[in-house]
Structures are given as C-alpha cells and as structure tokens.
Amino acid sequence: MRKSQWILVLVASVVVFSLYVFGRIVPKNTEMPDNGQVAAADAAGQIAPAALEDIVAKAKQSLNPALQMRISGFENSITRGDLRDQKLSAYNALARLWDSLGNIPLSAYYLGEGAKLENSENSLTFAANLFLTHMPHEQDAARRAWEATEAQGLLQQASGLDPQNDTIQVALANSEVQSGNVMQGVQRLLKVTATDPDNVQANLLLGRLSVTSGQYDKAVERLQKVINRQPDNTEALYFLAEAYKATGKKKEAIATFEKVKTLVHDTGFSKEIDQYIQSFK
Template identity: 30%
Template sequence: MLNTKQIVVVVIVVVMIGALLVQPIKGLVDKQEENTTAAADDASSMYTLKSVSELAKQGINATLAQDISAIEQQAEAAQGEQKVTLLQSLANKWEDLAKPIPQGFIYKEMAETTPTLDYWVKSGDAFRKGYTNQQDTALASALNQLAIESYEKAIELDANSLAAKTGLGASLVTGSSNPMAGIALLREVVQADPKNLDANRTLGLFSMQSGQFDRAIERFQTVIEIQADAESYFYLATAYEKIGQKSQAIAAYQKSKELAADPTLSQYIDRQIEALSK
C-alpha cells in the first residue's frame, strides 16, 4: 500500500511536474486569484467547521463519524477550557484520519477561544496542508486565505516565530498578489535558521517554478541533508536535468526511486533515466 509521502510524490511529480516548471510564480498566483478571488474574500463565511466536517465524514468509517459527531455536540455546548479540551480531542481524531481541513477550523476556533501562538500556527499549518493539491479551486483559495490570516495572527503574538513566518511566506506566494513578500519572509527564516526544513523545501519549489534551477539544487541538497525523501530527490534530479548535468540527475532519480518504492513512479523514473543515458 502507498504511504502518504509516496502518494504525494506520484500526484505531484508524475501528473503536475510539467505545469509546475513552465509557469512563473506570479503567473500561478494571478491565475488562481482570477478564478477564485470571490471565494477567498468570503472564506470564513463560505466554509465552516460544520460544513467541512460533514464533508470529511463522508469518506470515513460510520462508527468513527458517529464518535466525532458526539464530541462535536459536546464541544458546541461547552465553554472556556472545557471547550478547548473537547476541540483538541476532535483535532486529534482528524489528525489520525489525515484530514487537515477540519483540523484547521478546529485550531482556529481554539485560538479564538484561547489565543496562543501554538494554536494559530497549527491552524495555519492545517489549512496549508488542506489547500495543497486541493482540486476544488474555490475551496483551495479559501483555505489559502484562512492560512494567511492564521499565520498573521500568530505573528501578532510573536513576531520572531520562524514557524509562523515560514507558513505565512509559503501561503503568500501561493495565494496573494504579492508573492515576493512571501519569498522575502522565507529568506528571513533561512538566514536565521539555515537548516530550516520547511523554508528550504518551499524556496526550492519556488526556485523550480521560476526556472532558477541552480538555486533549486542548493535548496534541495540542504533539504536532503536534513531529511532525505523521494520527493526531494525527484526535484533535485529534475533540476540537474534542466541544467544538463545528466549523471547527477540519474543518481538523484535512482535515489528517488529507491526511497519511494512505488511502481508508478519507478516506471516514470526509468523512462527519464533511459532518456538521459542516450
């Protein structure tokens, strides 16, 4: 069975890599905003914890769905710290089910009840996971806007939070009219913490998008030093391929294939290696 990382690799790499590399960052942002500006502007009212929870329950075991509904009813009637405790229980349930969208709304409600840096960052992180690879463009835009708002709230509480800056930077690039502000934030993070995994990975992806393959190579080499995974090796291989360094590309593709251990990705990589070997 594929694990989550392998599914992400297959979806992002095999299906979307072409689109990722041929569009500049600003173009991606403008296209998204053109199609879904109205949804982003009204994100909070268009989607709620109740609506996303009901949708998420459709894809899970009926008994688990009933358990979640029971906790939701208790949380609605609770107040203060009791409410926060019940909401945390709900967040944990959705975490176990790998459903980040309800989590985002739950942590947002927790942060509004008991404002803390941790809750706002967790809210932003969950919304960001939720909009990544989201096929519903209206929902993706709304979640992106909610992530931005959550990270901004976090930074209001702690202007030096690297986690909040990283999340806000990534969210601004993918869902605002000023992506360079997001990149500037991410650069601040890596200046303060050169081995920051999330910031380096995100900057690496943005370098790929903008055709700056030399910079992408540097970022993904750093990512791999911290935490090697199939997806990072694949992007590293693609960047090497784009600048004509075939032997390095082949080696990185082979590492990606080894770590992913997925037949679909392996077939794609084998074709890439065959082409590079000619």
C-alpha cells in the same frame, strides 16, 4: 493528534509526486529585484476562496439525518454561547466529529477556531499545518485557496506570539505562496535565510519555487544546501533532479531520481520514476 491526521502527515512527507504537484504554480520567468530571486504566480490571478458555509453544506449532504442534526446542534451551541469554554467545547467536538468522518479540512478548521480562542502557539501551528498538509490532495482550486487562507490566518496569530520563530515564518510564507501572495512569501523566506543561510525549510521552499519559475541555477544552489544538511531529503532530491534535467545534466538527474526511488520504497512511485527517466534519457 487523531489517527487519520497522523496518516495524512506521514503520507504527505513520503509521497514525492504529491509534493511536486503541491505548488500548482504556473512558471513565470521573472526575477525579483532582490538578487533575482524567483517570482511565480498563477496566470489567472488569485482564486477566490470557497465559502465555509458552502463547504460545510456540501459535506453534510452525504451524511445521514442523525449526524446532520448532531452537527447542527454543536454549531448552534457556538452561535448561542457567549462563554469561552462553551464555544471551545463545541469547536473541539466538531473537530473530533469531522475527523472521525475523514474530513480533515473541516476538522482543521474547528481545531483552528478553538486554537484562536486559546491563543496557543502550538495549537495554532498544529491546525495550520493540517491545512498545509492536506492542500496537495485538494483538487478544487477554490477549496485549496480557502485552506491556504485559513492556514495563513492561524500562522499570523502564532507569529504574533513568537515573532522570532523561523519554523512559523517558513510555514506562514508557504501559506502566503499557496494563497497567491507569492512575492510576499518569498520576501519572508529571504528574511529567514538572511539570518540563517542554511535553514532547511526556507531553502527547500525557495528551491522548489526556483524550479517552478525556471531559475534552475538558483534552485540547485538552494536545494544543495538542504541536501548538505539532510542528504536523504526526498523532496529536495526530487526537485534537484528536476533542475538537473532542465539544465541538460541528464546523468546527474537520473542518478538523483534513482536515489529518490531507493529512499521512497514504493513500487508505484518507482514505476512512475522509471517511465519519467525514459522520457528524457
């Protein structure tokens, strides 16, 4: 993994407010027929993903002519080449180059294209997780939809290689939720918890979705399962505090927010939490 990719993964795992913004799902108080599980969807419907050509063209605009020519050379190598190894070499070169320029989504895209050729479960899931990790930081909705769609395609291929892998299934469900296929993602998560009721990642995502849809009792149930297994899981604690706050349990909400502060160890974050607590205390 490249240095900037490691940094992105580490930051995303710690900064809880980014996780809170992550879903960007408009709450919709609708229950699923299956035990009333959460349903949440963007009020405007699914957003069309941005086109790769437009993303690449915009990224190239800020580069000097030499770099633009170098990138074009690798791109031409892909379109001209019929040999698998030639294409794979060009994909990897473009992934490294975009990574060195700090463009994680395009680096992930070319890593993903190489992973598709290799048909490697590890490479496919790695590239997909780069997309999913970057998505909270992407402000453009169309580009975010593109990242979700790319991640979904990679994870579908990985799932075909290892259909029983719950980690892949949860990641695929996450990509489905982020691409607007919320019900499909929720159903996939429910299949995971049907065979593994205490699955941390599935319960975490279901708990988060329950908060965004206003089903706070279900959120508490799901998130408490996570915390029973991982007492210091900051994302689960944050959303549990939100559920407590929404149901009028101010004392529990404040105590849980305070615990998140001690675990995150970030001055700016602590200040935001303090201000947030004062807003409902």
